[in-house]
Structures are given as structure tokens and as C-alpha cells.
Amino acid sequence: DMGGHDTYMHKEIHEQADAVDRVLRGRIDDRFSTVHLGGLNLDAREARQIRRVKILGCGTSYHAGMIGAQMIEELARIPADAEPASEFRYRNAVVDPDTLYVAVSQSGETYDVLAAVQELKRKGARVLGVVNVVGSAIAREADGGVYVHAGPEVCVVSTKCFTNTTVAFALLALHLGRTRDLSVRDGKRIIEGLRRLPEQITEILKQEEEIKALAEEYAAARSMLFIGRVRGYPVAREASLKLKEVSYIHAEAYPASELKHGPLALIEPALPTVAIVPDDDLLEKNRAAMEEIKARSGKILAVAHQDQEKADQTIVVPKNEDELDPILMGIPLQLLAYHTALALGRDIDKPRNLAKSVTVE
Ligand code: F6R
Secondary structure, eight states: OOTTOSSHHHHHHHTHHHHHHHHHTTTEETTTTEEOOTTOOOOHHHHHHOOEEEEEEOHHHHHHHHHHHHHHHHHHOOOEEEEEHHHHTTTTOOOOTTEEEEEEESSSOOHHHHHHHHHHHHTTOEEEEEESSTTOHHHHHSSEEEEOOOOOOOSSSOSHHHHHHHHHHHHHHHHHHHHTTOOHHHHHHHHHHHHHHHHHHHHHHTTHHHHHHHHHHHTTOSEEEEEEOTTHHHHHHHHHHHHHHHHOOEEEEEEGGGGGGTGGGGOSTTSOEEEEEOSSTTHHHHHHHHHHHHHTTOOEEEEESSOOTTSSEEEEOOOOOGGGHHHHHTHHHHHHHHHHHHHTTOOTTSOTTOOSSOOOO
């Protein structure tokens, strides 16, 4: 049932405020400025002994994991990174007893992720799941975890589950942080930020008509570049993946800081750039990158917290706490991908060559 929408993708994009509400529900503990995650199976002593966090997932879930790794480093001050599960399982990685492994998956059935989890468990590692589908293979195989509670996602291309997964990681990061050395003040600040998310998502989705007009303009592009740095980079990666999956326009994501090491050679009027420009410590650096692009007659669409004069157009999104900004900044670009695909007459819910869950190698 599409509930009045023409596609599941459109429906699922518009369900995100409710979905985020669900992942937060019943988990916030205002007394201790933390969150309770019932299924984690990790006591405080164990949480304090973790030396590293390694996050494993594929595709969109890997991108959500990149955001999660940054949140865990920032809030819990534990070194953390994300890697495609499909790479990890083939490189005979060193399995470390003091590392917490986290497997991320919407379906809970992706074979590369499941195989990585099984290999880790065989070697005695502790593995948590950040999974949407309750009772799925990865959820069963993991030692514990956080359910994402996005609800059923039917469109092959993931949208609401991506957003909810990033929120689930914020909860995990806050929990680990408050069990370790994150202050009460910062705990409160993050909780207040989390509570603002559903309303801010609704605000973003109200800009659909404007984003649709932009999409109709960009649908003529043969290729697009997505840039961001630190918090903006995984957002750029995910936006680039969304555009190529659903519109079949070639897109590439790059850290803004790496532009001068190669990709600047590509800049010309026919290659538009989408720049993720959060209002954080790196704002000036991002403005400088946009200037480099403008100087070479590149066209720029910015996603930012205030209008960017270096950009040709800006989609303004509401500001949250710096650490939580990545949760929101990709949402307008889901709509951009959607309306680009619509303008090009693509099969939005079932892009060619793709399957909703990849249960084979
Ligand atoms: C992107 C997409 C894929 C999946 C990937 C992992 O829109 O749908 O990239 O994210 O195949 O799937 P899950 O999360 O089910 O493990």
C-alpha cells in the first residue's frame, strides 16, 4: 500500500519524521542524560574496555556506518572506522579482542555482512548488529545490538532506513560516551538535538517543490560530483550513490580536501558539483573549495545551514548539533535523486540490475 504516493521511494522519504520518532521512543534517559539500548548485551565494564570500534556494512549501510564511526569517535572518544564488509572479509584482517565490531544492515540478510560476522564470531570477537529487520540472520548471529525501527522498506533504494541507522548510531555513540567520559552537559545537548530531528525533517521535506525544480535542471547532466569534508563526506558518498542508483546518472563523491589532488581537472560548466557545507569548524575550508570550483566555471549546488554566496543555488537545512548534522543533510538529496529519476522516467522502486537484499556472494 503506497498510501497515496506514486512510488515506495516517495512514501519512504516522507515517512522519515515518524521513523526517527520510533527509533528514539522509550530509549532516552533524562535522569542520566543517556539512552537505554535493551538489546546491547554490553555491560558498563565491557563498554569501558573497548579500545577500537570497527563498523562493517555494504552500500548505503556502509555509508551510515561511516557517519556512525565519526559519532563514536567524537562522543565516546574511541577510535572508530567503517569498512565495506565485502572487503573486510577477503583481506584476512587481524581480529582484535579489544575491538568492538558492529555489523550494519537494513535487511539483516546481506551475505557479505553475514559472512564477515560469522568469521568474526568464529575467531572469538564480540559483534553487535545495527539492523532493521527484526529476527533476520545478522540480528540472530550478533551478540547483541540496536534495532533501527525504520519499519518495512520496500523500495530497492534505501532512504528512511539510512536516516534511522544514522540515528541508531547516534544513540550507540551517546550510550558509549556517557558510559565513558562524555559530560552530562554534552549528553543533554545531544539528547536535545535528537529530539529536534523529527520536526527538522518535516521542515526539510516541505522544500520538495523547490528541490524538484532543481532536479529537473540537473537531469540533463551526464555526470555529477559530490563533495564534503569530515562530517559532510559520508553524506556526499551516500547522495552520490542514491543519484546513480535511481537516475543512472554517473556520480562521484570526493572529499573536498582532495579536490586539488586530481578531480579539479574535471571541473567545467558541464560537470555540476553538489557541496555539503555544514556550519561547523570547516565552513571556511568548504567555502574555499567552492571558490576553486567557481574559478573554473563549475556550477555548484550547496546543501548548507545558510545561503552560500559561492554556490549557484543553496538548499538550506535546519542546523542541529554539529555531531548530528549529517543525519539531516542527506535528506534533501534523496529528494533530488528521486525527482531526477522521475524526470528521466526511471523505474524508481526497482532500478535495473539491483535487488533489495543481496544474499549471494
Ligand atoms: C542502496 C542500497 C544498497 C544496500 C546494500 C546493503 O540504496 O539499497 O546499497 O544498502 O545492498 O543492504 P543491507 O543494508 O540490507 O545490508
